Amino acid sequence: MAGRHKSVQRRIVNIALIAGASLIASVLAPSQAHARASMPLTAVLAQANNAPRPPLPKDPGKAPLILYYGVAFVLAGATIAAAVFPSKRDPGD
Numbered sequence: 001m002a003g004r005h006k007s008v009q010r011r012i013v014n015i016a017l018i019a020g021a022s023l024i025a026s027v028l029a030p031s032q033a034h035a036r037a038s039m040p041l042t043a044v045l046a047q048a049n050n051a052p053r054p055p056l057p058k059d060p061g062k063a064p065l066i067l068y069y070g071v072a073f074v075l076a077g078a079t080i081a082a083a084v085f086p087s088k089r090d091p092g093d
Helices: 002-028 031-049 065-084
Strands: none
Touching: 002 031
16 A cells, blocks of 8 residues: 555655646747747656556465464474474483
């Protein structure tokens, strides 16, 4: 979700920069040039809105609960077997 939030922030910043550049150009340019200069801005905005985006990750789903219990049972059994297994060392060693 954080990645999506950052992309929205970048998009807002890009639009603000384009709008600011357009505003500066409109103040500095004559009125006829302004009408021609504003057309590429709309084309740029339309192109930015239709830009390809990376695919969103899909939910991997949840593993069955029986799998967790099976792994816990095997690990507990291995631990108990290792503790009960007799040692080959003598007490005098």
